[in-house]
Amino acid sequence: MQHLSTRRPAPSPVGAPMACPHPRDSESAARPVAMRLRSSCVYDFLWKNNRRRHMERVPTWDVLHKFTPDYKLIFVGDATMSPSEVLQPGGSVEYNNAEPGATWLRRLADQFPHHAWLNPEPESLWEYRQSIAVIRQLLGNRMYPVTLADIENAMRFLSK
Numbered sequence: 001m002q003h004l005s006t007r008r009p010a011p012s013p014v015g016a017p018m019a020c021p022h023p024r025d026s027e028s029a030a031r032p033v034a035m036r037l038r039s040s041c042v043y044d045f046l047w048k049n050n051r052r053r054h055m056e057r058v059p060t061w062d063v064l065h066k067f068t069p070d071y072k073l074i075f076v077g078d079a080t081m082s083p084s085e086v087l088q089p090g091g092s093v094e095y096n097n098a099e100p101g102a103t104w105l106r107r108l109a110d111q112f113p114h115h116a117w118l119n120p121e122p123e124s125l126w127e128y129r130q131s132i133a134v135i136r137q138l139l140g141n142r143m144y145p146v147t148l149a150d151i152e153n154a155m156r157f158l159s160k
Contacts, residue, residue, distance in 0.1 A: 041085045041101025042108060043092055060104055064111050072158045073112035078121040079132045079143070086134050105138050116154040117143040 045057040084091040086101045109115050117135065119126070123145040126132045136143045144154040 041081060041092070042104045043094075043097040043101055044099065044104065060107075064107060067111070069111060069113060071112055071114075073108060073115035074154075074158070075115070075117040075139075076146075077117075077119070079117065079119055079135045080121060080129050081131045083130045083134060086131055086138075102134065102138055105135065109139055114158050114160075115139065115142060116158055118146050118151065118154060119143050120146040 042060065044060050046060055046063060047057050082091070085093065086105070088100055089098055090096050091100060117139055119132070121129070121132070126136075126143075132143070142154075142157070144150040
């Protein structure tokens with residue numbers, strides 16, 4: 001499930017995706033974009049409210065076209081899912097997606113060269129999760145554990 005925002009996200013239930021498809025030119029130079037993922041990969045739609053995800057969708061293409069490459073993209077989620085959710089058309093647990101999540105992750109990474117993934121799953125378990133290995137590879141190994149030191153490392157990387 002996804003979260004996109006150009007501002008600091010307000011607290012919301014775990015897995016409640018949000019999207020803000022209309023950035024303002026007057027926003028800070030850092031231009032953050034954050035995506036919170038729980039157990040589903042990114043596909044062709046994003047949404048603000050998980051309960052209304054079937055009614056209030058924002059096409060991912062709109063986000064890719066409206067946000068410029070100077071935005072910073074931060075994924076937050078455990079990246080633990082069936083590899084088919086990442087690699088297969090129709091792998092989504094929500095609906096029959098036409099393209100694999102890997103295609104959408106690659107598009108997002110290409111559009112936002114300054115990107116990182118914060119993973120709350122203990123790093124010692126990452127090697128046992130196929131989906132984590134696939135996503136790390138897709139995103140150029142830019143996955144960081146959620147520790148103070150590693151969050152600082154990720155933010156340092158994004159500020160370069």
